[in-house]
Structures are given as structure tokens and as C-alpha cells.
Amino acid sequence: MFRHNRRLQFEAKPEKPDPVYARKLQELIGGAFGEMTVTMQYLFQGWNCRMPGKYKDLIMDIATEEIGHVEMLATMVARLLEGAPSTAVTKMATADPVVGAVLGGMDPQQAIVAGGGPLPADSNGYPWNGRYIVASGNLLADFHANVAAEAHGRLQTARLYHMTDDRGVKDMLKFNLARDTLHQNLWLKAIEELRTDGLEDVVVPDALFDEEHAEHAETIWDLSDGAEAQAGGWASGPQPDGRHQFAYLLNPEPLGDLAMAPPPDPKLYDTYD
Amino acid sequence: MFRHNRRLQFEAKPEKPDPVYARKLQELIGGAFGEMTVTMQYLFQGWNCRMPGKYKDLIMDIATEEIGHVEMLATMVARLLEGAPSTAVTKMATADPVVGAVLGGMDPQQAIVAGGGPLPADSNGYPWNGRYIVASGNLLADFHANVAAEAHGRLQTARLYHMTDDRGVKDMLKFNLARDTLHQNLWLKAIEELRTDGLEDVVVPDALFDEEHAEHAETIWDLSDGAEAQAGGWASGPQPDGRHQFAYLLNPEPLGDLAMAPPPDPKLYDTYD
Amino acid sequence: MFRHNRRLQFEAKPEKPDPVYARKLQELIGGAFGEMTVTMQYLFQGWNCRMPGKYKDLIMDIATEEIGHVEMLATMVARLLEGAPSTAVTKMATADPVVGAVLGGMDPQQAIVAGGGPLPADSNGYPWNGRYIVASGNLLADFHANVAAEAHGRLQTARLYHMTDDRGVKDMLKFNLARDTLHQNLWLKAIEELRTDGLEDVVVPDALFDEEHAEHAETIWDLSDGAEAQAGGWASGPQPDGRHQFAYLLNPEPLGDLAMAPPPDPKLYDTYD
Amino acid sequence: MFRHNRRLQFEAKPEKPDPVYARKLQELIGGAFGEMTVTMQYLFQGWNCRMPGKYKDLIMDIATEEIGHVEMLATMVARLLEGAPSTAVTKMATADPVVGAVLGGMDPQQAIVAGGGPLPADSNGYPWNGRYIVASGNLLADFHANVAAEAHGRLQTARLYHMTDDRGVKDMLKFNLARDTLHQNLWLKAIEELRTDGLEDVVVPDALFDEEHAEHAETIWDLSDGAEAQAGGWASGPQPDGRHQFAYLLNPEPLGDLAMAPPPDPKLYDTYD
Amino acid sequence: MFRHNRRLQFEAKPEKPDPVYARKLQELIGGAFGEMTVTMQYLFQGWNCRMPGKYKDLIMDIATEEIGHVEMLATMVARLLEGAPSTAVTKMATADPVVGAVLGGMDPQQAIVAGGGPLPADSNGYPWNGRYIVASGNLLADFHANVAAEAHGRLQTARLYHMTDDRGVKDMLKFNLARDTLHQNLWLKAIEELRTDGLEDVVVPDALFDEEHAEHAETIWDLSDGAEAQAGGWASGPQPDGRHQFAYLLNPEPLGDLAMAPPPDPKLYDTYD
Amino acid sequence: MFRHNRRLQFEAKPEKPDPVYARKLQELIGGAFGEMTVTMQYLFQGWNCRMPGKYKDLIMDIATEEIGHVEMLATMVARLLEGAPSTAVTKMATADPVVGAVLGGMDPQQAIVAGGGPLPADSNGYPWNGRYIVASGNLLADFHANVAAEAHGRLQTARLYHMTDDRGVKDMLKFNLARDTLHQNLWLKAIEELRTDGLEDVVVPDALFDEEHAEHAETIWDLSDGAEAQAGGWASGPQPDGRHQFAYLLNPEPLGDLAMAPPPDPKLYDTYD
Numbered sequence A, B, C, D, E, F: 001m002f003r004h005n006r007r008l009q010f011e012a013k014p015e016k017p018d019p020v021y022a023r024k025l026q027e028l029i030g031g032a033f034g035e036m037t038v039t040m041q042y043l044f045q046g047w048n049c050r051m052p053g054k055y056k057d058l059i060m061d062i063a064t065e066e067i068g069h070v071e072m073l074a075t076m077v078a079r080l081l082e083g084a085p086s087t088a089v090t091k092m093a094t095a096d097p098v099v100g101a102v103l104g105g106m107d108p109q110q111a112i113v114a115g116g117g118p119l120p121a122d123s124n125g126y127p128w129n130g131r132y133i134v135a136s137g138n139l140l141a142d143f144h145a146n147v148a149a150e151a152h153g154r155l156q157t158a159r160l161y162h163m164t165d166d167r168g169v170k171d172m173l174k175f176n177l178a179r180d181t182l183h184q185n186l187w188l189k190a191i192e193e194l195r196t197d198g199l200e201d202v203v204v205p206d207a208l209f210d211e212e213h214a215e216h217a218e219t220i221w222d223l224s225d226g227a228e229a230q231a232g233g234w235a236s237g238p239q240p241d242g243r244h245q246f247a248y249l250l251n252p253e254p255l256g257d258l259a260m261a262p263p264p265d266p267k268l269y270d271t272y273d
Ligand SMILES: [Ca+2]
Pocket: A222, A223, A224, A225, A226, A227, A228, A229, B057, B058, B061
């Protein structure tokens, strides 16, 4: 069960409205790596976690924080849209280059649909959806997805940090950048700890090593011409899992037979003779 | 530019048809972590890579391999559907429990739309889409996404490995498992190498550390009741980036003011008094 | 079966082209509350209606009208795009602020895909889809959805009314506003009539009142801090259905046990110890 | 900012697993009228509310409760999947009618993707998305959408109530039914109160009545043959808004001119002579 | 403007219910090549047609017919679901192989969401969407898309024809098959007529032949190994447009330079040295 | 299995950056008729082709070429974005009309998500998805879809050709136009050849002519008022398939009975009396 405090986790007050930036910020709300993603990803991971204790509590701590991040961003977007020329007619936009530049860069749905507020969508107006998240029950696989989400989240925040000179917006982004730094470190640490605790190892899942075709777990196939990749640390030596060696296979040849679909059921009317 | 060899990278021949399993295998073709995802993710990352040399070549080597994995899976699905009771009428399904069990588990579009072949969709019939992939230009962020993709890919393959007892299918999956092992190790190694080469460090992006609010990069807020998370290695001590310490903040209080949207533009007819 | 008259239900002739506005109008064609939604929602409700008579006829009357509204909007969009600088090169846009403002606000697909015509999409270019509509077979539930659709439709139309000063466009919108007024009243009246006719009551569905946990049908849980909501008419007194009383529960505590997922199937490789 | 309590708002413990039902319950998690919808719809409405006080607090109270409903359903789904024949091979399904019936009715992604857990998707495996919700800033329009959401939510819950005979599942659904009863009454009451408070009236938005074409706000056009609709209370008499009369227009004729798109820009290569 | 006749264009009465088949028929309602697609594709093409006269009238004749086809299919689906074991509990499904087979093959949303009626979705429950259709303003391009739509429509209908032995269903499908035959012929004839009328030629659009690189309009590149394609009529001789010759290019080499993305903007934090 | 050559099939070098055009070009990468579509459509058709020989080889030759077209477009987009004012703040955009025009026309995700690179999406930022393609196993149906795809592809390319005056971009588009000319001719020729080879005839599928209701395969119903369509070659005379005659049916009347859904299952709570 959840409870809500009317105060924001951190302040979200721009110096002045900026409806062009309000569109860009949508990426951090409803983009593939926005706050709705980390909220829902961590909530479902927490609910799907099979062990009580430190991992489950950690996931739920962070998940609960992220709901509050959607709230901060949503509030910021509404404030950036205050007094925006949302209802300006085209004639005004073409008569005044400033209005023209602003209208060109706005998200029309923030006005028409949300009445000057945020949308559960990204900076191109595409709605957030449930296929953005994963909660597999395997914590190592999920924590890797979490590192990736926080890494792209901080990367996009850093890019957006340079697209404004509003001190209020930058102040909030400085908080977000810091949290994304922490969360990247956190999931990396948790990955280490899963190994220390003997719950998972390096490769996901920690199983089926005797069944898989071991000889194919070692060779990088040189399928794009040029062998510069051979200069990398991955071309020879031990693999991170400590079980395998790396090798670089030049001039690889297919191991299978011809790719061929079987004769069809005549009632399906596939072309066949 | 690409070229195609009519032989499969590895054999994909089931002992016998199994249309129920053909539906499940769709997850590895068109699911969020299926072969279409790694194909397109690596292709766009390779094309978006800003440096010639070992990283770009490595990405394109693996990307090109993955197109061939879609081909293997697509061929396997068509073969698993051979002679399937796709055109059976309901009366047959209800008269014969075997036919009933098979029809209940099939993907109807594999018959109606694809004529007994594979679809660019997942095991629930949802189409693959471009929001599944990321190619940000930042190799560290992208390689973390690649580790996550290979980890979930191998996890799903391992789960599917137990859902069949067909030796031909299992033989192909043993190859896939091995490649996913290699690719996980590979992207982990490449993450190390970006650091060794001085291109990236631990946190993505390697920038804005002086700007971000440093005091908020250290504390995990205990927002889900119970403090079991305090028992983790992330509750104190140095963070993986070597720059920060971890701390666990009990009884956290909001730092911001009331969440409040501003007065609306009257022409938008928001409720206001 | 349907028939078509080549004349529009109401005139849709702008004084002059306005490609920026043509993009915004897409919201009324293919948005979640646009004309495609009411068309398809009412058609499916009519086809799914189980009783011949006044309700079914009413739904089909309005449904059939709405197809003509898509036609009016589609015609208006094509006319607003006449002679638009769709094929202007960027150099022209950057040399001339008027062209720049227009190009910035246009939907590129109206030119590239539709050749200067309307799209089955909203003002952010997102396609209309079937999950926007509902036809449940329960007329009370559906009529509430219809009131909501007409309310948001008129609200968006009112917002768009202020974003143009073209007398031709405004003339058409005045018709649309009037129809949306009527249709809101109509579905509200039909909700009353379902009750008068003894077909449905206040709550959907009119069933299972003896089975549901009656004690939990009365209390609003104060889960967001601050008890201002207690000042509302919903904090005490009879509920609209005449069966229940309202109450406001301060300091609510969870009634369930710990949220915990069960031990996993080992073949699924969930993390577990 | 939000906080989380590890206990469920209400108990969610099935007597025994039922993986077929676990698929159906997905509708209440990630369907168009599921708990993710009411959670996100109310959160965005609360954040977009322009007035402090009873309405905003009410919305946030209910929004916060709904997050906990997603949690209850997610926990229930994981428990219904315990020990499910997720990893059964097809041969078992075809050999044993019970296993066949179960496998045919399962959601394969609950096993392959979520490791025996819930998905942010509906009962057909389609992901929840942000276009399901609306937060327009106009409380009357939004509360109508809320009534519709709760009405369809309770309707679907009632249908699902009959699809199980598990006393644990039914016990939770009895709680959900009761909350949906309350919430329908609540939003209906809030609609009344907006009027009492003079904030909104009957029609959304409460504006532009002098501008709209009044003569078209009264007549239902008989566009579907048969005039049974004339027997309804909507065919004459005052409309619910008290401003208009109803009328039923037999043999309606179009008021506009021919529907015709204008001559095209030659560089767009539309067919034209 | 449209009008509606309460009678179906053709009868849609099954001999008996068949809920498994009701799911499959969804493909013809809301699939990529279902009746919603041809309805909306032809409507938008008609509205986007720039010339009054025979083409526009033809398109609108067929478009208007197709709305009635959605109606026929929707009615058929509701009738196939009559008395379906929609509300059966899992225990019944596992106790009775007939019920098990039926439940496994049903679409759960037809019961839970539509109350035993049709959905605007395909046979995998994926909603119809506006990206399925095209109305480009170029009639030749659009008529080719129409031929493709009718071809796949008749193909899917033919496949579905074999999946039932219900004489009522088959009777309706015999009508649909005939209309799809006619419509394929019709669009093929209209393609001829565009050429006869001098409006379009063979290639779309009939323009830019002097600008395009003519030498690359003739050679098929042998990029998939094996030169069997050289045995086709397309390997030499005149092309259908009468302007070009066919040639088959063995051992093709790339004409461009290295694929390389440019140096990045440092503020975007792409990896670069 | 596939191999990759680092050189582009054809050069893709703009004279200078143009971020506004970079957004428009996305249509040719990830639009419904963009290069991702033809790549995936032809690959799945090739894999789903049931006959070794000239058709399968042809399909795979073209499919493999198309992957290289995505590569060309992706490279071009990255180059058009070089040095773009992606990170400009709004103040700069409103101060300088040139920057304003550019920012208004840009795709924000090309900067925020892709770091100045291409996206797997169209010019409105909507992601490519698998429902855009078809591979039915019936080559005639599929080749018609291929003609349509190449026709719309060349049409969109021709439109885009006029939206730039950059000689480098135009040079690449001249290559694309030529390939689209060839590919249209190619699939048209292949359609002829299927008939010559006796594999398919005119109508898809070449079956069920004796079963379908022949009398309904001849008449165009005049359902849109005005009989101009009667002036077309399709109103009388032989149909392209040589089996049927065309006729134009004036004043058509419905052949079916009333459209009516059956009585509902009471447990579904449809409204019924
Ligand atoms: Ca290489």
C-alpha cells in the first residue's frame, strides 16, 4: 500500500515559462528511459521478487522514490507551460518570429489534450507503454536492465541540461543527475552483491553451461569485413565469467544447411508446385 | 552493404512439428529481447558509432550475425508448423483432446496471416517495434543495454529450452545459449575496455559531476517501510565509481515545496476559480 | 448497410489555407476523443446492443452521423493544406520567418505520406487505434464512456476554436460545438432513461451488491496527506446510488498481509535461495 | 513524494494456483480500464489540478490507493501461477487433457518473460499505454472519464467474479467490487459538487454557448432507418442542461456542399488532370 | 454524409455458436487486411481524391460498402459467441476436454471487455490502427495498395473458409470471397484505366525519369548467393514500363565510401576520442 | 547467414548539414513504406518461400540489398545532423529566426535519444513495427504488396526530392528513385511470371471459384450517390481475370436480415430485458 506527501521530493520551479523546453522534458516523463519506466520497472520487479529481505526492500525503496520523480517532472512541465501561447492563432506565429519559434517547437497535445499540462508520452508525443519494462524474476538480468535504464536516463538528462539556461530547471536537473549517478552505482553494486551472496554469477542465467555447445561460446565471427575488432581485449584471453576464452574467427563459414521452409498445407494456398 | 549466404549459421531442424512450441518461439524472434531487437539495436549502434576501429567493427560483426539468427528462428518456426492442424475446424478440436490442446496453444495468425510461417511478433502476437532498441551514440550506455538484452535473451532461451523435448530444437537452442553466453561476456569485456581506453568511466555519461548536487548522489532514501536494505553492501562504503560513498537515509523528508500546477490560460477551460 | 451522400453534413470551407492549423485539427480526426473514436465506438455499441428498439436506433443514428463528421474534418484539413509550403526546402524556411514558422508547425506526413491530405492520426502523428473505444454490451457503462467522449471532444473543440481566426473554420467548429452539446445532453438523458426503464440503476453493473464487501463501499481512505477532501460532499451523507453512506477514513492501515510472490519453478531461473 | 507499506491494502491469497485465470486477471492490471489506468489517470489529474483544496486532495487520495490495487493484483497473479505447468512440453499437454486445457489458456509471456509473474499488459498480452488516460485540466470532463473507468472496471470485475470458484480470489474481488461501487458514487457526487460550487455546469466546457450554432444543438438526425429512437425521452422536452430542447429530425438532408479536396501541389504528384 | 439501413448487406447467421472460430474471425474485422482497413483506406482515399468524377465515385461506392462488411462480421462474431462458456471456471475446463478445447481457443477480451461481442482488433487481440492504411493522393500508388489489400483479404478468407464446417458461416464467406474477387479485378481494371486516361503510367509517380540515375534502374544485384534468379524473365529484356531493360549483375561491388557517422556535438556525450 | 561490407552501396554525403531535412528523411527509414519495411518484408517472404529456385533467390537478392538501403539512409541522417543546434536553448531559438526555424522543424529525439543520429521511426517519431509487413506464403498476394510498397516508396522519395536543394542528398535520392523504378518493374514482371509458370493466376488465391457466390462477383453496388462510376471501364465488359463480367448495380438493396446481436449470458451483465 502507498501513501502520498503533497510536497515534492525536490523543488521543481522554473524561473520562467518555456513551452519549447516543456516538450523536450516529456522524454524524461514518458520516454523509453523516462521516470514512468523506472517507476513501473522497479515496482513490477519488487512485486515479482521471490525473496524477502535486502534486495526486495531496496527495489521497493527506489521504486517508491521514482513515482515521486514523475511527480516532479509533471509539475515542472505544467509550470513551464504557464501563460504559453498555446491558443495563439497562426497569424500571430507568422507575424512574430518569437511566437513562431515557440509554436513550432511546442507539443500541440500539451495544450489541446492536457490543457497546459504534462502527458504520459515522450518528446515526440508517443505514449509510454508496458513493453518498455522488464521484471523477469531473475535479479541479475533485471539489475543489468536497471543499470542500462539509469545510464540512458542520466545521459538524456545531461543532454537536456545543456538545452536550457533556466536556473530553476537546472537546479532540479542537478538533483536528477545526482540520483541517476547514485542509482547507476547502486545497481552495479547490487550486481556484485548477487555474486558475493552466491545467488547469481556473471552470465544470466547461471545454468545450462554443460548443455550449451561450448565450442560456440568462444569465437567472435568476423562477419563485417575488416578485422579491427581483433585489436580488442575480447579477441583473446579469458572471458569475464572466468569459464571461457575469447577467440576471433576469421573467414567464418555457415554450419547449417540451406534455409528452407517446408511444403505447405494446401488449404493455406501458399504458392507451391 | 550486405551479402547473404543461403546456408544457415547453424542447423534449425526439428525432429517433428510442434505448432504449440512454434508460438512460444516467436518470443525469440519478435519479443522485446528477441533476435530482431539485437539485430536492429546493433545495426543502429554501429551506424551511429562515431569512431572507426575496433568498437565499430565489433558492433557490426555481431549485428551481422544477429540477422542470421532471425533467419534460423524463422526457419525453425516454419518447420515446426509443417502439417499443423491449422485448418482444423472446431469440431475436430473438441472431439479430439490432442487436437484441442494443440489448437488452444497455437498462434492463429501464423496460419491465417503467414500461411504456416513466422511473424515479426512475440509469443502474444504483439509486433516488434522500434522503441525496443537504443543507439544513443554513447557506447557505455549502449553496451549496458546490450548486456541486458543478451542476459534476458539467454534467460528466455533457457526457459524455452525446458519447454521442449525435441532433440533438433534443443540442438539449435544449445547454439543460441552458447552465443548468448559469449555475447554477454563480450559486452562486459567491452565495458571494461572503454574504461581502459579512457573513453568512458563507470557512470554514464562521464561528465557533470561538478554540476550535479553531490550531496544527493550518496543517500538511499528508505521510502518503503522496513530497513532490510540497510543490510546490503550499498548502504555504506565506496560506490563502484570510486568517487562517492553510499549512505542509507532513514525517515527521509521531502525537500521541495507543495506540488502545484499554475493558473491556467482561460481559453483552455481548465477548472479554476 | 450504409449509403453515402456526396454533400457534407455541414460546410467545411476555410477562408484561406493554414497548414499549421491543419496539424492541430488532426486531434479531432484521429485523437483519443476525435471523430474516428465516436464513429467506431457508437458503431460497435450499436452492433453489440442486445435489444431492438429506441436505444439501438439512437446509437446507430448518432454513429452514422459521426462518420460524416470524420468526412467534414478530413475535407477541412485537405483545404487548409492547399498551396502549403509542403515542398519548401529548409533554406527557404530559414530565410523567411513566415515560412519558418509555418514549416516548424506542420505535420510532415500530411505532405510526404498523404500528399497534402488528412491522416488517420492525432496532432502528434500517432495513429488512431481500436483500444480507444469500448462497446461492452452494458449500455450504462457505455453511455458513461460516451458522455466522457463528447465532453472531451467539445473541450478540445473549444480550445481549437481559439487557435484560429478563420471565419470558415470557426463556422464549422460552431456546428461541431453545438452537436457536442447535444450529444452530451443526449447520453446524459439516455442514462436517466435506462434507470426509468428499469434496465440499469446508478452503479454499473446493477448486481453483486450482496456479495461485495459492503463495509468497504463507504470509506474514502486518506492516503494523500492533508484532509481537505473531508470538506467535500462525498465525506459523509448518502451516496448517489441511495444504497450507501459516505465516510472519510483518517489514518488508514493496510488490511492485507505482506506482499510476497511465491517460490519459483526452478526451470524459470528466478533468483531464489 | 510517496511512501510504501509492505502490507497489501487487502488480502490477495488464492486457495490454489490457476494459471488460466492468471491470464484473465491481466485485464484488471493492464487493460484499458485496469488498475494501471486509474492509477495513472488520477495521478496525472491530481498533478494537473489547478486549485489546492478538496478536489485535488480527493484525487490524490484515490490515485494513491490505486497504486496499491495494482500491487494487490500483481501479487495475486504471481500466486495463481505458483507451480504452473509453465515449462511443460507439448507432449505432456497433448497426453493429458488437464495439462492441455491449462496450457491452451495460459499467457506464454507470464512464464517466458516474467518468470511466473504479472505483466503490465492486458488479457490478450497487449501492453498498457499512456493513451488510455486523460487529465485535461477540466475536472468535469475528467470526472466523467473517471465514472466511465470505474463503471467498466466494476463490470469487468463482475464478469471475472463468475469465472472463478476460488474463495481466496473471490474474497479479493469482493473488496474490489466494493471499492468500484464507492468510486463510481464518488465521482458522480464530485460531478454534482462541481455544479453546486459553481465551477462547472452540465455541458463541458461551460462556455461558447453564444457562439455555437444553437439551432444544431437540438435535433437528433434520423440517419439510421427506423424511427424507434423517437420513442425515447431524448426526442422532445428539455435537455439535461436546462438550456435546450430536444427534437428528432426525420428525413435529414445535408447542409454542406460537395466534399472535395483542392487541386494539389504538383510536386506532391497527386493524380490530377 | 452517410445513412444506415438496419438490414445487413448479406446474411450473417451461423448454424450454431463457435467461440473458437469467433476469435479467428477477428482477423477479418480488425487485422491489417480486415474490413476496418478497407473501410478506412477507401474513405480516406475518396476524401483525398482531387478530381470529381468516376474515380472518386467508384472509391466512395466501395468504401461505403465496406462499412457494411464490418457490420456483417461484427454481427457474425456476436452470434458465434452466443451461449459460449465465457464465464466457465477453470475447473470446468480441465474437467471436460470439450470445454477445455473451447476455452483455450477463445479470446478472453470478447467476454471480459465486449460482453460476448466483437472487438476492433485482430485474431491475436491487437487493435486496428491508422498506420494500416494509406491515402496518398496518387491513385496509382493507392490502387496498388488496394489490390494488395483485397488479395490478402481474399487469401485470409479462403484460409478461414476451411476452418469451419458451419453452413451459415460458409454462406457468408462465399459472399465475401465473391466480393474480394470483384474488388481485385476492379482495382486492376482501374489501374489500366488510369493509364488509358493518361493520368498515370506504369511506374509511380510518372515523373523524375530524367533526374534519376538511369544506369541503376536496370540491374538486379546478386547479393544473395546462387544465381537462380538469373533464370527469371526479369534478368533480361524490356521492363514492364517499356522504358528500361532488365539486367542481372553478378559479383556486385559497393559504389559508396565507408559508412561513417560524423564527429558529435560534445554536449551530447557520444563516445569519441 | 549474412556478411557486411563497410562501404555503402551508394554514396550518402550531403553538402552541408540540414537537421530539418534529417527529420523528414526518417520517413524513408522507419515509415510504413520505408527501407525497414522492405527489408523485413522481403526477408520474411524469402524465409517463408516454399520453393527453392528463381523466386526465392530473387526475393533474397532484393531483401539483402534493402538492408544496405537502411544503412545509407541512417548514415545520411547522422551527417545531416552534424553540428546541428540540437543543444541550443530556447532563448537562442527565439532570438534568431534561423535557429528558431531549424529547432521548430527538428525531431527532438534525434538529439536527446540518439545523440545526433537516426531513429527506427518515421518523420512523426512513430516507431517502425512488425504489422507494417506481410509474408503470407502466397507469392502473388505478396508481390502485389511489394509493388505497392515500392510505389509508395518512390512517391515519397519523389516528394522528398523537392524538399531539398542539397546536391549530395539529391545524388543519393537519384539512386533511390532508380532502384524504386527497377523494383516496381521487377515485382510487376514477377507477377506476370507467376502466371506464365502456372503457379498463380489473376485473383488471389487461385481457388474457390466454384464455391463463392458467383452472382456477387460481378456487380458494383452504387452506394455513394451519383453514378459517375458507371462511366468507367469497370462498369461493364470482361474483368481482368477473364472469368467474370463487370456490372453496375443501381439502387442496391440489402440482401440480409436485420443486424441483431443475440441474447446475452446473464453473467456478463449486458443490458437486456
Ligand atoms: Ca570485422
